[in-house]
Amino acid sequence: MVFVQSLKVKLLLSFVAVIVPLVLFMIVNTLYAKEVVRDKVSETYRNTLDIFVKQTDNNLSDTSEYLMKMAILDSDVGLLSSYPYGTDNYVLTKVRIYNKLMRDVGFYDMLDTIFLYSNNDVIIGTQSNDYEKMKKLLRDHVPGIIENDTNNSNLNFWQLTSDDLIPGKFMLMKTIHVTDDLYVGAIIVVQDIAHMLGNQWSDGAIADSGLYLTEQSKIVKALAGGDGPVQLDGINMNDKQTFVTMKGKESSDQYLVMYKGSQTSNLAYSIMLPEKTMLQGLPFFQMVVFFLPIGIFILLMLYLIFVQRIMFKPLGELILGMKKISLGMLDVRLQSDKTVEFVFLANTFNTMAEQIKTLKIGMYEEQLRVKQGELKQLQAQINPHFYMNSLNIIYNFAALKDHESVKKMSLHLADYFRFIMRANRDTITLDEELRHIDNYITIQELRFPNKLVVTYDIPDPLKNFPIPALTVQPFVENSIIHGFKNRKQLFVIHISVEQDLQDGGGFFLTISDNGVGFPPDVLEQLREGKPLAEGESSRLGIMNVAHRLSLHYGEGASIRFANGADGVGTVITIKFPSMTERKATG
Known part of the structure; x- marks a missing residue:
């Protein structure tokens, strides 16, 4: 039994077990592949x-x-x-x-x-x-x-x-x-x-x-x-x-x-x-099958020559893991397999690394996890009405047999959900956030064809700035929910970014629209940071973003709320601090 678990024997057996069935499959497959492909x-x-x-x-x-x-x-x-x-x-x-x-x-x-x-x-x-x-x-x-x-x-x-x-x-x-x-x-x-x-x-x-x-x-x-x-x-x-x-x-x-x-x-x-x-692709496939036995024989010879070198790969991983541990990278772990020679080494190394990490975990790490947990909880507060509206739109398209719109809506909704599920990182780039907004707007355009448009004015160098995930999208969503009242007029949302000249590394991000604007009482409450009335619960995303920015940057970030000229539309400006301030507050 120990002989079977030897690295050399395992490599040889695995090679035969993979290659032989593959060759047989390719030979049989060429006999009927053309007809199957044509029919399907x-x-x-x-x-x-x-x-x-x-x-x-x-x-x-x-x-x-x-x-x-x-x-x-x-x-x-x-x-x-x-x-x-x-x-x-x-x-x-x-x-x-x-x-x-x-x-x-x-x-x-x-x-x-x-x-x-x-x-x-x-x-x-x-x-x-x-x-x-x-x-x-x-x-x-x-x-x-x-x-x-x-x-x-x-x-x-x-x-x-x-x-x-x-x-x-x-x-x-x-x-x-x-x-x-x-x-x-x-x-x-x-x-x-x-x-x-x-x-x-x-x-x-x-x-x-x-x-x-x-x-x-x-x-x-x-x-x-x-x-x-x-x-x-x-x-x-x-x-x-x-x-x-x-x-x-x-x-x-x-x-x-x-x-x-x-x-x-x-x-x-x-x-x-x-x-x-x-x-x-089939003629090439047939040629490959013809020369495959010769190639396998040559490959097997080379495989036997270099099998000794392959045995040193786990040892190299063990040495590399030890170096990372000595540099303070305590999350490194070795993957163990059934090879007798390396199971004991891998398990011993992983146990040792876990014990070192446990000894170094203290109150600071615990507080950091609490803070990150609060950020993720806030980040996960997504508007359920958007899900329901999206499913209703898909249902209506399906009822109308508009299959192209169903496929388009499903793809963009999948990208939207994929971003939400992956938005558990501390930060993402501004460009990733804007692509997520494009998915959201495309979904909304299917609800309101030729009624919505988003424009951007963002210098390319600023697109790589890291920001907390789902910082801008809630403001765009809020603009559509509360500002898009006149459905006969094209609703325009403009997103611009400008370098903060006084703060060398920071920048201002502005979201504006041509909607109905903030009601005076709501605008006053937002400026003073007061909780909104129960009837304004749909603006939860605004307070959510403000809280997350505070947790992430402290006083280094701020949000300004205003109505546009002549009371038309809203203007929201978010100040992001410089990289130096971010490191200090993070």
Whole structure:
């Protein structure tokens, strides 16, 4: 038994135990790796394509429902045909309708144009800059679209047509009858849908994509992005088939092709993934397996030559540990294993180091632990409402099937929590704190899209200053909770850092916003350091930071509270002491 625990025997047995199964695994794995990779990758890409097509169809259906509601429920649309063309009432109603169309066309990402069409007039809300061009286009195409929509029983179906005035030539159109000869309708540019599909694969960096015209279940011709390496014209689509393998039209490269037809238009969506990209590592892997036995034999010889040297590594660690102990580094410990020769030495060394450390621990170390414990307890007081709001946002995104937002929210929330759980260090750099704030703001922006922005004015050398963790973030959170009242106005938070010229090593950090500012009574209490009223308990983070700065720096740090000019917004300035003062107070 003692012989088995010998270092030399253990090294040889461990080498054989690891290498032999690895070689066998690699040999067996090469026999089926290619098929497994192809199946799994195609399944993943097909699922992504299905989700995109379903989401696009849902967007088209939602737009059809919006047009239906406008035709039935919008009072101005209903009144327009009751006024004689050109009268004051007609013009005023037309202006109101135009403003609504221009407003609504910006709410729907896919929409290029919303319009009201009649024999006498055309009202257009469009993202195009050429109004007359769109007016001519509608006059040319809407009559035919109206006739086809009348004959189509599917109210959510969008018709495909083409015009050289449209980018990419092809577009989807939909009309809803309002009254008499008045119709409400919309235009979606096919090229825009193709760009959205291409963005799923980093615009062709991973895979090529395209949109095609279909007749029933047959692909007829390419509409947008169809100039890829594979020609799909004439293919009969089969939804039960996960993928098909096809050769490129200009090379012999193999491609995995996935396609999916739309339920709301005569469109088919396709992805073409090159096999050489997906399986580019396998040929090298096969070559490695071929030369692996030779390499193992050479490696084993070298291993046997140097095995004696390997035995001295634990001895070197023991000597190094003794040197560290002599220098006062009492936390050093040796890792013990089952090797007979070194278990006794490692255990004896660790016991000796622990006894030395215990003898040197006194009242000063105990007080220091109490102080650090209080700092960590204060640091752990996180606003529970933020957790609940974040989970509600994720739930709402999931209910809306906005998977991209769910993934984005989850990643930023994970980074936020990871920082909180790792914020038990005494200090972090200012740059780490700012990155944590960016995660927090990104999460809040998902709650309030296009309503929040944070700007910075921080010299690069000052970003490396050490500060207590979670010193700045509570003020940013407090600004959003209490200052962000006017949701129609862009809420701006500005963080700046300025060197303290009077104190050579210190600096001032200022957090300001354009919110509603501190109420006078709250501002007075904050300046005097008095406890806030029960109704102001959500400002616990401010007092928390003030207490932690006091524990960390003593009187070397301070916080000033003020409202901005004309009472707009808040201005909070934190003074951090120089490195010399920090060492003295720490």
